[in-house]
Amino acid sequence: MENFAPPRGMRDFYPEDYRIREYIFNAWEYAAKIYGFEFWDAPVVESMELLERKAGEEISEQIYSFEDKSKRRLALRAELTPSLARMIINRQGGLSFPLKWASIGQCFRYERMTRGRKREHYQFNLDIIGEESTTAETEVIAATLTSLEKTGLSEKEIRVHIGSRKLLVELLSEFKLSEAQLTACYMALDKKGKVSDEEINKILKNENIPEEVINKLFRVISISSLEEAESYLPENSEALKELKEFFKFSESYGISKYLKFDISIVRGLGYYTGIVFEGKAVKSNLRTVFGGGRYNNLLSSLGGRELPCVGMGFGDVVIMELLSDCRKLPGQRHGIEYIIGYMNADCAEFAQKAAAKIRKSGKSCSVGLKPEKPKQFFKKADRNNAHNAIYIGPDELESGKITIKNMKKSEDTIKSFAELP
């Protein structure tokens, strides 16, 4: 009992914190539901093997792993996608694709902490499984943006940067690059603007990337529009066709005002195969709020059917900070509709019966757990932001009449027990 603080990187949610979390979850749930996504969930504890196979060796160092009493190697999930993949594969014969699935789950990652990064967070995932059209990308991004709009954010605060892994592969296709070299190229693009050109050059040389490829990469980095990219690409470029299609669909979804083509978006995870995207906060130094993309090979690489997928992940920590910066967090608690107090023990039963009646009507109602003086009671009613307060004393007990006080207007209404809501 020495250290009462939560473990490093873990959070307590006091009621005022929980309220904010609920507010964000509600926005996520709202968006997922009005776009027709279905919610799913899986255990927080997964087998280490599943997480390793998907993530690769480096990330497994950041996974909280342990052995259970039967020596099974288990781990806390660091993201939701492996569990999703497992569930899809297990039922791939019986599911009718495409699926639109959503989830909100707590994920853990042992990593160094900075602003907006803890060792535990709640992640909102939207995935469309089994659809190769870029309608899937559009749909996922549109739903994500709807959740942000629900919290009061707009294109003034958020920009979605759109890139494409496939486009990069095509641009570099004239060279015969190994997987490792391609990954190094992605990393270099990712560093654009963050690190000096010399640094990028050095990194690439270390990976044995030929001089000519590096030169091409630097030309690629400077591409700032789709039209510009077009001149570098073959006539029948698939990536270009996809991107054009995607931007066309985005027009009719009404989300183009958020979008910006950005060739440097590659995403860190290895399994992306097509369009990739990152939602960034315009004000807060372009911090990444959400990200995702197309991963067409993941399920088959885990032994499942060939199923094209688009996924999006969105953490609660950054959005909380962003909303706080923009002063868009909800303030007061919602407030209960009715609160009932009583003067002495004899009045308790009457108060409890009134509360039971009000609750049967579906209205929220809190009844005192012990007798309270009127002053105490009304003060508490005020603090709880109650809409109506009912105080039962000997007078009410005798007459059977109940005074309902509207706390905002400070007006009384007298009703009989039968007239209660």
Place this chain on the structure above:
RNA sequence: GUGGUAGUAGCUCAGUUGGUGAGAGCGUCUGGUUGUGGCCCAGAAGGUCGCGGGUUCGAUCCCCGUCUUCCACCCCA
């Protein structure tokens, strides 16, 4: 991981160049009003001054270590 910053009441922070009993505002509680909240007034509770060690007659203050926070870089996405 490296460098810096900070840690004093529930919260935000003063303060002591080392000296009897450690301060404010906000919040909480009580009373002013044994049947009415917000405002006001009065009062109270609440602190091992992050933790451990050292120096000293004496440490919240100085020194060392450690943990935690925040920031930057590194790493990662």
